[in-house]
Amino acid sequence: MKAESLASQQQGCSFSDWPEPQMAVQTVTMSRTQLLRMLDQIPVGVMLLDPKTLCISYYNQTSREILEKISDLIPVEADSLLGVNVDVFHKNPACQRALLMDAAMPPHRARIHLGPEILDLSVSRVFGPNGLDYGPMLTWSLVTAQVRAEEHVFRLANYDILTGLHNRAAFMERLETVLAGMDAEDKTHQSAMMFVDLDGFKMVNDTYGHATGDLMLTHVAEVLGTICRKAGVFLARLGGDEFAVIVQDATMEQVGLLAGRLIDAFENPFVLPTGHQHQMGASIGIAFSPDHGTQSSQLLSRADMALYAAKAGGKNMARVFLPQMEDSLIMRARLERMLRDAFAHSRDLFVFYQPIVDLTSGRVVSREALMRWHDSSRGWIPPKDFIPVAEEAGLVYELDSFVLHAACRDAAAWTDEASVAVNISASSVGQGRLPGAVAMALAASGLPATRLSVEVTETALMSGGNEALRDLQALRDMGVGISLDDFGTGFSSLAHLRAFPFDRIKIDGSFVQDGDRRSDCAAIVRALAQLGVTLRVATVAEGVETPQQRQRIQADGCTHAQGYLFGRPEPTLRDVPRLREINALHVC
Structure with a gap:
């Protein structure tokens, strides 16, 4: 059988040296054969290491198949792995070696990056009768596709597909985290959120089409992203032509300067793929916490009121929330009902x-x-x-x-x-x-x-x-x-x-x-x-x-x-x- 032939090739395999309980030779042989066959057929790689040298003393058929897939990433052939030190899997093996040599170390898991591939590794200790240390046992698998899929799902959940910026869900999560970490009584430390809405973007979509509009949004995101990265603040696209910024532990003056830089980014016309130039602007509404609210819903509402005031004031400007804006909104709602x-x-x-x-x-x-x-x-x-x-x-x-x-x-x-x-x-x-x-x-x-x-x-x-x-x-x-x-x-x-x-x-x-x-x-x-x-x-x-x-x-x-x-x-x-x-x- 394949399992038996693999075991017979592996001289020094720890299975052959393990103490066996007193039983019939045929029964012992059948148990070893069945165990080897089982280890060869499980869908994860299994390797045993010598407790003193950390050299590989056994590996199953799945390990061989995995190694063949990544043969260009490690300096050893799959057929020659027996007796090779486990260090070949690590660029900087010192930390991993210390863990493997410690018999008292509890089981642990890790993910190892080998070039473009990712290995999922689980390490446990095998002990025989009377606490005899047989060495570490490694179970491992190639999880590159799984990790890439997880990353893709994460990006879909947290990033805007078009611009690559954080999306609304990620923005709300960050805002909640920032507000939860603030002391409502501490007026010396404040955070701000800013709504940024483009002025004149609808004309691009209506006149040149949504494909051109998407290119424009991508370009705007790059411009805003460059400014926000330099300022060390959190930028997200909420949808359409609406963006939002979270600024932690900043003064009103610092937030005002950042808002000015964002508005100045639209000073020059954008050149469309058609060759036409289009002048856009940005209106910005700003609300501070804790002064304007300590709950996300309250802060969002008041930043939106400030944005409305910026739009009503002539656009291409920034406005900070004022209490009278709320009064004005109430009056407008009453006027609408009338x-x-x-x-x-x-x-x-x-x-x-x-x-x-x-x-x-x-x-x-x-x-x-x-x-x-x-x-x-x-x-x-x-x-x-x-x-x-x-x-x-x-x-x-x-x-x-x-x-x-x-x-x-x-x-x-x-x-x-x-x-x-x-x-x-x-x-x-x-x-x-x-x-x-x-x-x-x-x-x-x-x-x-x-x-x-x-x-x-x-x-x-x-x-x-x-x-x-x-x-x-x-x-x-x-x-x-x-x-x-x-x-x-x-x-x-x-x-x-x-x-x-x-x-x-x-x-x-x-x-x-x-x-x-x-x-x-x-x-x-x-x-x-x-x-x-x-x-x-x-x-x-x-x-x-x-x-x-x-x-x-x-x-x-x-x-x-x-x-x-x-x-x-x-x-x-x-x-x-x-x-x-x-x-x-x-x-x-």
Whole structure:
């Protein structure tokens, strides 16, 4: 048998020298044969070592097979292993030798790296009658594939696949560990967590595709990772374009400097694989422990509030949590509930109209629909307060639909047959629902599509990408006019004028009003008006309040104007009785 032949080849094998109990020779022989066969067939390698020299005195068939797999990693052939010192398995065998020579050492396990391979080793002591030390017995196996699989599972559980950074699960585990090790009463030692959210990343995905977006995220992760490694802090990607940083035992000044370096990393445009350059920014929200919380949920919530404040403050900046941010969030939540209730009951929501005139004839050719909201407890709530809440709360479709239906219904009754212009929120453009909402409003009112104009901002074009252009083209196909609102502010890219054939460009009123005392603003109005002439697009100057401003913009080449000089936003006759009631209540 194979087991018997292997045993017979191994002269000096400790089995042959072990004392045997008194029994028949045949029985003893059968026991040894069965034992050797069993040792050869078990799926792990077994080796016996001489207790004095630590030379190999026995090895089974599985050991031979393992050794053949790693023959290029050890300086001995499998057939020549008998009598070889076990040191051949160790680069630095001194520590292992001390363990193996100690007869009192309890069993232990270790993993040994041999080049790219990993061996799992278990060491125990074999003792005979009267405590006779037969030497160490090693059981071992090749576990490289198993370890690699374990490492892969660990990486999937703790690292982001795309960027290689720590993931949300690892971030939460680290945050909990950091907070658990802090003393809430010790104000001299504090840790900080930072939410980092990219500004302008959505446009990359929408314009160039998710593959390019992934390349951008990978590049951003490398840039942020370099900064954080130098600072010795923990960086993770939470998902999408959201990253998070944990800074232990740092002052507010040190955290502020780190936040500044992270923001400065976006100072230069990123070069996309297409060769185009894209300017991004980063908004950062910061919360400190223990000052802002000792529980992870509390700290996360307050860092998120600080991030929201950074976004609302103009983006590309860092904000530290302040208690008033929490108050502001509570107020916004209350405002959202009030707005939902107003939509649900159609209560005290109005549409006012401001005229747009043709500067040549002085005739009102259009009116802009402007939403107004009155609440019994808070009075008139400015659009700048409730429109962002509607967008964040997912109510913007209801808001746009309300204004569209009211504007089309009211315009259908105008005897001068002026058109009506409706502002559409940026988040509504590119979702595929806008053309349907416009078609329903036109059908319900009977207003011809040619008497409706939709006003969109450059932000809508940037955030909506190609889907936004498809929505606008669908409206154009119906006969609806398209205006580019607030041109001159924000991005003011000529590429947007090339991307779609707009009917009108609206020049922001701040340039018109400041043009009286600032030559640069006057030059901007003049340049935009001439651009409209060149492109054969009507230009509407907003915010015109004086005859001098009208004279100047008309001389510059503007074709239309809007502002208090021509009329303030006014309600429809249908809403006047209710507005009188509201005004009477406020007077009382």
